[in-house]
Amino acid sequence: MPTQAVAIATPVPLATAANFSVLAGAGVTNTGPTVISQDLGTHPTASITGFPPGIVLGSVHAADAVALQAKSDLVTAYNNAANQATDFALPAAIGGGQTLLPGVYTAESGVGLTGDLILDAGGNPNAVWVFQIPEALTTASASRVLLTNGASPCNVYWQVGSSATLGTGSTFVGTIMALTSISANTGANIQGRALARNGSVTLDTNNIFLSGCATSTTGGTTGPTTTGGTTTGGTTTTGGTTTTGGTTTGGATGGPVTTGGTSGDTGNTSGVTSGNTSGVTAGNTSGVTSGNTSGVTAGNTSGGSGADGRDHAPGRPGHGGKPGKPDHAKPSDEHYGYDKMPKGYEDDHSKSHEG
Template sequence: MAANVVRAFRGSAGSALLAVGMTLAFIPAFAVPPSSAATAPVALGTAADFSVLGASTVTNTGPTVISTNLGLSPGTSVTGFPPGAVGGTIHAADATAAQAQADQIAAYNDAAGRTPTTTLAGDIGGTTLTPGVYGSTSSLGITGTLTLNGQGDPNAVFIIQMGSTLTTATASTVNLTNGAQACNVFWQVGSSATLGTGSTFKGTILALTSITVTTGVSITGRTLAHNGAVTLDTNAIDGTTCEPGSLSISTPSARSLGSGTADTTITNTLGEVTVDDTRGTGPSDWIATVTSTDFTEPGAPHIPPSAMTYRPGAPISGTGDGLFTPGTTGTLSSTPRTAYSHTAGTGTNHLTWNPTLSIAIPFTAPGGTYTGTVTHSVA
């Protein structure tokens, strides 16, 4: 994925003065250690293809809408469709449902086997959780709003374990903020789950026994029950998938570098520039390149890119793992040159720096306002 940032730069000049605005570069080489070990998502296998998966029965009342598949195994009784509608296929006591159940219990065991870093108890409504593994030896409830804050990372994973039941109150809400995605939220329930009337729920429920979804509940995620029934009543269940992350560059606004007379050099920093890579948990290599046009003033000789020296700046902040390596200090041109690269890293990473541009004003340059364009790409 490439991101291009292009800005035209303007400034003012007196007697052969020059002002140039913002540009983009990357930083000196440094290794950024992981700020913390990221939590891996729970692998659902073929169970990810199901919005609803039960063991004994699946029973529905009213016009429930299920976005993907509905499954049942080893039971055979699926009732209430219609009036309920299934966007995918109903698999009852077939090989597909049996495999999904096998994958679901593997996922349950994975989630239950994670080591919690924070202990929860009682009602967790009105609180905010950040990514990680949370554990309760007993039941959990949600009254009001529970907020899951992804801290800007769309790959942030939340695993909430409980030894017994999960119960949400009427009109309660699980709210996702700052990049958190329902596909990365997993509720490992040691017995049964009951979602209260009119509540809004996010994430995949992995219940050892049964799941009861009462009237008017909306779910972005999945209801997967291993040993018991799934009971529905006029619900909307969207078995969501993760949206891919992105690789992007953000830059400061165009600004003047200052002014100077003919046959002198203007040098200034260019403002903070950031690369954000949220593409996932796999390899996260990228290369940023930079080019420049001439800087021009009507009726005056052009100042070519070769008169501009591009210097990587020291890092201001960085997160993620791997090696961030700068291009060498040198002049710009219309041909892309490496500004900075990231190698040997995995998952989300972020880098902010403040580069410097020096422009040698030709002795032939008359006074005026010189404008140029610097283009930056990352891929």
Template sequence: MSRVKIHPSVGGLVRLSAALGLSVVLACATVPSSASAAEAPVGLGTATDFAVVAGSAITNTGTSVIEGNVGIFPGTAITGLLPADVQGTVHTTDAVALQAQADVTTAYNDAAGRTPTESGVTELGGRTLTSGVYSGGTLGLTGTVTLNGDANSVFIFQTASTLITASASRVVLTGGATSCNVYWQVGSSATLGTGSTLVGSVLALTSITANTATTVEGRLLARNDAVTLDSTTIAVDATCTAGVVTPPPAGGGTTPTLPGTGNGTGAGTVPLATAPQGGATSSTLNTLPPTGSNGSPLLLGGAALAILAGALLIAFRIRLGLSEKQ
């Protein structure tokens, strides 16, 4: 029986092909999974500088302290809220209120569309939570919930129906987590208990009621109905940025439109100097992810290596055939 003689260069090709094959496997293995990627903040756009946005009415009882803009669209009824109560600008059915309400709608749809980290949540009290998306049919808070994370940690709470916090309940931030990255997406109405403390932006489809002496470090943003206050303190963190406003898919959700002619942009409707005018909306045109955020360069590199390995394998087979004939 004749022996097959393998030329030394063929052995080198075998070793090189094996090494390249291993490189392909490693390259693919190091591509980050979207499931493990950090949760992105919900972009609020021009609503970032608003402490209160309502759809139909804003009603206040007692002396409230509101640090931020106040907007209402398409309704016009604001009752019991004095100019001295608002450290910002009140926008009533003007172009600024329209844009803020539109951005609230977009933010609501964005938060509602996130994939839950944990589903079936009903009671938050007594828990310490890390960054993630927590979803339930209804959400309640009795006692204290602690949100532990750093300045980039994002906490999104989704409820198909109501959010109800008990009297004296609290949301506590630890580890450097900020109110800028806490969002409460509420499928119907939110009710905040007497003397309770809430952190983050409430995005409610219907209405929001803050009972007596409630403190909110964030925003109360209602799409369709009223925001009701009673000696409420609301403070918007000045360090929060507008973020990227992610529009809903085509046909998903509606955007408010300004009725009739005239914008009602008379005296008293000039937005705060720090309000991001148009910047957040225009950022939606950038649909490309940040460089390397989804591992594209690694995928391209792996494909190139795979092609090269295949070519070398073909060359190896040709050379092996020649060696067998010798």
């Protein structure tokens, strides 16, 4: 785990692009019962195929003025992410159980996710990760991005200089902003967004969900990590006590680790998995039934719904679910992922992905 005194990553201002689960420049193609929780759009190419059988819980914008504005905002967001100052170098191979603190991670070339990557917020729900990848991003089958200690999928951004490809049955977290195209192979799930500037987005039996995030984000640092020092301004937590706009002296920031996890919005714990994806916790399913569960079982989503500024709730969540015990080194007891699914989706699709 790298160490740092100050995390300089800032939230990327997505503006109207934040309303989209999927946004493309050269059309969207889908195969199978994909479900996305927010808007679907493309501009300038208007082609959208595969919906149905795919389900869009938001609105569809095929080369209209809304999609045009979102594409413009995506360009601004992409450039913002690409130009943030670097905290750490990002190796070409990640996902061997590494734990990454908040910050800006910069690669020299393409990056491959081979296994489990853990993002540890250290108790700060406003912690931000920005990954700057100048070439392609690829993820292996069944690879996972895991969140712990209050990390929020709303604050994870992947700026990709060419195309992104997500492996079969993989679990990915964060907003992908690719210069070219994005392809999600069968059963890959995203707790975040798939936003392609110039190319197409190709989907195959995927679930793309995100809730509780602001529809527009403007600046602000993730806040310094101090030890025995003084933090002035913003919101600083000391030993579980939150002080807003005040000064905290003589203590380490970072509040308590909450069981069940909060990822920026209340109840953003475990979500949906497709096929053999085991949620987003290492070793155990989090918020889904053990075994080869596709999607979530009725009423068994963990956590509550979080307002994302839209009227496209994926479904009624369950309550009280807790993430399972991870099988990697214990960064926390709070690994979690997707938080909710559309009503009825569990019964319609759970059987089709078993085994």
